[in-house]
Amino acid sequence: TPVRFMAQKLGERLGQPIIVDNKPGAGGSLGSSLVARAPADGYTVLVGNTGSNAINYTAYQKLTYKAEDFTPLTDMISFAxxxxxxxxxxxxxxxxxxxxxxxxxxxxxxxxxxxxxxxxxxxxxxxxxxxxxxxxxxxxxxxxxxxxxxxxxxxxxxxxxxxxxxxxxxxxxxxxxxTGATREPELPDVPTMTELGMKDFDKVGWMGFFVPAKTPPAVVKKLTDNLVAVLQDPAVVQRYRELGGRPGGMASEQFSKIVERDRQDWGDLIRSQKLQLD
Structure with missing residues (x-):
């Protein structure tokens, strides 16, 4: 999986093993709620996604975490x-x-x-x-x-x-x-929804890294810098491309804006179409 490959490469860079702890269930909200309550010391990082960290805030009324509980670091991979x-x-x-x-x-x-x-x-x-x-x-x-x-x-x-x-x-x-803002390299002859006149389809699904909100800025920077460096590793880029994804590594501010935009846009759709799940 993209996560395990990333963890292996990050562990090699940091000189210590990275443990991947899968917490499936409730659309990713189980793992997210655990990290939201974890010590803000940089040793617990959430691999969140569009569902757990954008859609769920509106889809689930009884969510045990909120957007303010996290600091986004960078995106790992995105999929059209x-x-x-x-x-x-x-x-x-x-x-x-x-x-x-x-x-x-x-x-x-x-x-x-x-x-x-x-x-x-x-x-x-x-x-x-x-x-x-x-x-x-x-x-x-x-x-x-x-x-x-x-x-x-x-x-x-x-x-x-x-x-x-x-x-x-x-x-x-x-x-x-x-979907997405640009055509996909794997399907260069296939137009985007935007090209075909459909607005609001410039979105992609993403996976990205988050830490508890109170994590010190110096720790946030060190983690982000190391994650971005690993995401630029040619072996990681090649593996993610083979999966049909786009390797991440954008600046924290840019990733934060995408997370917030998706939270608002998907939230508007869920409310207008009455798609709440609980």
Missing amino acids: NVLVVPVKSPIKSLKDLVTAAKRAPGQLAFSSAGVGQTTHLMGELLRQSAGVDVVHVPYKGSAPATMAIVAGETQFMFDNLTGSLGHVRDGKLRALAV
């Missing part, structure tokens, strides 16, 4: 979502998809990796932006959601690029568009 349809689908473009959805309200379904995931919210954003009536079919994780679209059980999906790239290359899925 790719709008895909089964290769046998008559839908050849975003325009075709919107036309088909308007022609048959409530008939087109999209799969997601679960309620509240970016694969779900991108579909809801299309519903809102294009004014279409489509059906959301959540699956338990990315792999079954991707297999559903490959099998034609659903009609479209905003899949994580990592999940669909192999199937696009193998000719099982057709890529219509990607």
Whole structure:
């Protein structure tokens, strides 16, 4: 995984082992709440993501942590979502998809990796932006959601690029568009949603590093500098590219702005579409 590879390289740089402690559950909120309450000494770092550290603040009313509990350090890796349809689908473009959805309200379904995931919210954003009536079919994780679209059980999906790239290359899925501000190097001929006239789709899913809010500035700087140095390691860059992701390492201020923007934008969508999860 991106995290374990990063931990190995960071450990080599710091000369001490880095322990990766997986805390799955509740959309990443379990691990986040543990780090929010951890000693602010730089020895406990959260690998958060768009779900745990942007979407969850609005999706879950009973969250046991808040945005102010963390200091963002830098992003680790980011992934675009790719709008895909089964290769046998008559839908050849975003325009075709919107036309088909308007022609048959409530008939087109999209799969997601679960309620509240970016694969779900991108579909809801299309519903809102294009004014279409489509059906959301959540699956338990990315792999079954991707297999559903490959099998034609659903009609479209905003899949994580990592999940669909192999199937696009193998000719099982057709890529219509990607999210994010720029085209993806792995799919250079596939336009962005923004190019196709859909605003608000300039977002990507990200994973990034956070520490408890009261961590001393000198510790924050040392951690961030070391993380950024590792993220610029050619071996890390190559591995993350192979995964279909973009290696991180942006300045803390820039990453903080992206985290806050996503918190506000996804929060607005969740409130307007009444998508709260508890």
